Amino acid sequence: MSQMCPSCSHDNPDTAHSCSVCGTAMRGLLGENTLLGNRYKVTSVLGCGAMGAVYLADDQRLKGRRCAVKENRLDPSASPDVQSQSRDQFLAEASVLARLDHPGLPKVSDYFIEEGREYLVMDYVEGEDLDSRLLRTNAPLEEASVVDWADQVLDALSYLHNQQPMPIIHRDIKPANLRLDTRNRIKLVDFGLVKLFDANNPHTKVELRGLGTPAYAPLEQFAGSDSHTDARSDIYALGATMYHLLTHVAPPNVHERLLDPKVLTPPSEVNPKISEKVQHIILKAMGIHPTERYQSADEMRKAIAEKSSTAIVAPAAVAAKPAKAKSGFSPMLFGLLALLFVLILGGAAFFLLSDRTGSLPPQQANAAFDPEPTPTEFVPQSLSDAPTGTPTLTPEATEEPTQEPTTEPEETPTDPPTPTPLTSPTATGTAVGVQSGTIPASTLAGTIAYPVFSGNNYDLYFGQADGSGTTLFRKGASQPAFSIDGSRIAFHSWRLDSWGLMTMDLTASDGYLVARFVEDQLPTWSSDGTEIIFFSRREGDRKSRLMKVGSTQIGSNGIVLGEGEYPAVGATGRMAFRGWGATGSGIKTATTNLNDIQSVTNSNDDTAPMLSPAGDRIVFMSRRQGNWDVFIANADGSEAQPLAETEFEEGLPTWSPDGRAIAFVTNRDGGEWGVWAMTPDGNDQQKLFDMEGSPDGFVGASRDASRGWAEERISWKN
Structure with a gap:
């Protein structure tokens, strides 16, 4: 037996008191893959409240149909009158909805009682x-x-x-x-x-x-x-x-x-x-x-x-x-009496509802039980289903965004198990193992793309690895990834007119909005350049899922590969990613179809993996020792060790195209951020250029899309 977490839908043992992934208190919900009514296979939690829950389920009789299944759970400690009223209300709702037929209303398709709990099945409204x-x-x-x-x-x-x-x-x-x-x-x-x-x-x-x-x-x-x-x-x-x-x-x-x-x-x-x-x-x-x-x-x-x-x-x-x-x-007496009544009820409501988790107001999804934020559009489709016509977006290198959010979010997103965001790093301590510039000049060549948070949004810059200068590539963008051949770039667009993931040919001004949800992030190219793999929290349960789309498809919904975060495909075609949920904790490698999964590390503190061009080694960032450090390991997980081990913040490592150097960002220079490089053994550490600001920030768009620098990236091309 098992039970799903009301916040992240992770399946936990029936005896668990809190979620092993996000720490949320368990509520005795159904387990993942529970079959209700011998027909509806529960896949995730859409919402949960004091009197029940709403689940997303697959209809096993009508293949491909997804349903919202609303559960009415009676409080065993409630009085018989309250329990009776709860049953009557739930049945009344079912009866009302069952006889309605209007395009603007959800359609009820089933009602049943199973193991003492009532269930109402209705259309799941995609969107x-x-x-x-x-x-x-x-x-x-x-x-x-x-x-x-x-x-x-x-x-x-x-x-x-x-x-x-x-x-x-x-x-x-x-x-x-x-x-x-x-x-x-x-x-x-x-x-x-x-x-x-x-x-x-x-x-x-x-x-x-x-x-x-x-x-x-x-x-x-x-x-x-x-x-x-x-x-x-x-x-x-x-x-x-x-x-x-x-x-x-x-x-x-x-x-x-x-x-x-x-x-x-x-x-x-x-x-x-x-x-x-x-x-x-x-x-x-x-x-x-x-x-x-x-x-x-x-x-x-x-x-x-x-x-x-x-x-x-x-x-x-x-x-x-x-x-x-x-x-x-x-009228005034009417109002004062009403206000007095509301104040009395308000105290009762606070007592009854004070066990809710989180401080953002929960959203609604075909239910009355205060679910977590609902999903944006999510309809799996094959790559061939999406349009492949002429691109219609025309981003420019220095184009101003149509509109940018001007306020910071009210809270720092804290949903585990994502890496803890870095906030206001302090410049203390002394860098160790630093030697000066013996990395070959031929290696320190090409362009490094990196993000800078401007105060209310991200901007994407290009810096020359030889230190000859930096330029603004695009405002309202971050999470860059050059294609293996260096001719194209993928990135996350934060612009209100083009939220999602974009790909561009570096010699042209036209781009493709290949994934249109703000929760879609960290794109990476397949080795042949035909596909983009990314991860997203767009679904209503906010699970982290790896997905893929065609690299020139406009607005495709994509194909779900499985659970995971921070994908990065290497030159050999194999993918590194951060495990999440069913794929476990730590750094993993797999094919781009998420087959042949191999563990590199098992620590939940590890993220941002990058395979070497030869595919035999992997670099990543980790907070195992308190602050963020750059680590390296063999692709089989052996010989894992820190490289840039200082008391400063170091992270977002990436390989030079020839595999002879590793670039990373750090604030070791008096608290000022810059892009540095070192050899794969951690020696010859040197600054390549200063950054225009910190890579850390939160865009006020979605707590499931902007979680600070630990979900950012830099990328290096010839």
């Missing part, structure tokens, strides 16, 4: 949710796209709100519950707070696990009043969602607005690109009281479809006092 899109872009989204998505959501809401005999209210619309599929179509997911609205009973029973997300929840959704949620509640949530998507700022919750209406900044003051018409639509949808909003999804759709012909006056709800309620209930 990413809009919360992940915001995190990835780190900027407001385009108005035209947001308006189109809102129109699609309203179409689905109109369908839900007009169900007979009882309309369906979603009650939890937010960016994380809007998933964008591979055709740019929105799917409204997570019906965990769904309510069946009986117009004849204003006190309709609401089966819920929570109150929704405060930034998007309307006032009437909180208890403490004689009001009830209806279609206008979803209108408010959609307006708040549009506000967030277009400003990149979550709106204040409705109780803050009730106490101070001016706390809601008009969206165009946050993002001047927002049109007057769209601002009006957002603010009207976000009216504090239901009567101030659009009264139906169809009415809001009509407002979106209308052309702007006259000046539009923003709704008074932004700055004016709320309108008088229809009942004898004072």
Whole structure:
């Protein structure tokens, strides 16, 4: 028996209390490859919460179909009433979804009970949710796209709100519950707070696990009043969602607005690109009281479809006092009672949810259990399936990026088992074993590509190995890899207009965006130059997987080889990589199809491997002794030893094309970073040139794509 980690999906023994890979506390989840219902083979964890989990599974009956399997796990310590309510809610959700048929809604295909646990099987929506899109872009989204998505959501809401005999209210619309599929179509997911609205009973029973997300929840959704949620509640949530998507700022919750209406900044003051018409639509949808909003999804759709012909006056709800309620209930008293109730529930919610791991808000994937960030598009395909036409991207050597993120991420990514990022290295100690320049001049020739972090992004430079100068090759790029013949380069592009992996001919300005996900990284060329091997955390479980694409294919999804990180193919055609998950810890070698895997080291502190041109030796960086050092070993793992053993930081080693020298980066020169070289026995260490800055930094795009210098690279060509 086994159980998967709720964070990284690594399969652990059933007796484990924490994950052997990332250290996350176990939650008693299903084991990898568990077969549910004699049909659904569980492959990874999409999300996990206090009341259940959501798994990604392969349908064994319909080959090639992937499903999201939602599990309802009852708390054995809960009262019988709570357990009964949980069962009723889960069955209600299944029943609601099973009878719906709309292109903007996920389709339920199965429901069953196995070993005391309930399971709901639904379509797995390939793509990413809009919360992940915001995190990835780190900027407001385009108005035209947001308006189109809102129109699609309203179409689905109109369908839900007009169900007979009882309309369906979603009650939890937010960016994380809007998933964008591979055709740019929105799917409204997570019906965990769904309510069946009986117009004849204003006190309709609401089966819920929570109150929704405060930034998007309307006032009437909180208890403490004689009001009830209806279609206008979803209108408010959609307006708040549009506000967030277009400003990149979550709106204040409705109780803050009730106490101070001016706390809601008009969206165009946050993002001047927002049109007057769209601002009006957002603010009207976000009216504090239901009567101030659009009264139906169809009415809001009509407002979106209308052309702007006259000046539009923003709704008074932004700055004016709320309108008088229809009942004898004072609006202020209504709000204060609601606020008091929320504060009480807030304490309970904090107690119930305080065991969640991580500090970034979890994302949603067809579920109500707060999964980890959802995957961007992931559809395996053969190399022949992708286009091979004329490239359309035209990067220039000194071209400015279209837009670069201007803020640092709020936290340093810490997801194990990736190498610990280097931050603010200190220049102390004295270099050892340093001799001066007896490496042959013929060896110290050619070009070395290296990354420099500019403060909010990476830039890619070329330096001459003979020390004759450095030049900027491309802004918004890093992780360089020259092809074996030195005629082409692959790199990670951080530009908002071309996120992913690119290949370029060094004699041309055209490039190929061969992998289009920001989580795709560290490309390396096959020995014949026809394929690019890389690793990615693009999947929803955020496992590190080795993948490959054609070197001139545009936007291919690629083929998964297996688990691993930091691939580097040598001149002999064999690949070195860092083991991860199923491939174990340490440095490994294998074929480029991930066959014939051989262990070189077994330490989780080793990374950045590079095979010598002859394939008989391998260099890598390791923090076995505290700081980062450069190590060398025979390809069979024997005679592993440090080379540049100092008290400084040394790493990112690469071989000279003739195999007679090793280049690496270090801050040993008074804390200033530079590219140095040495012989394979560690002697004759000498500086080749100064770098323009540190190779260490974090791009505010994705915590699964930017993890500091230990996931960077330098590359040397003739």
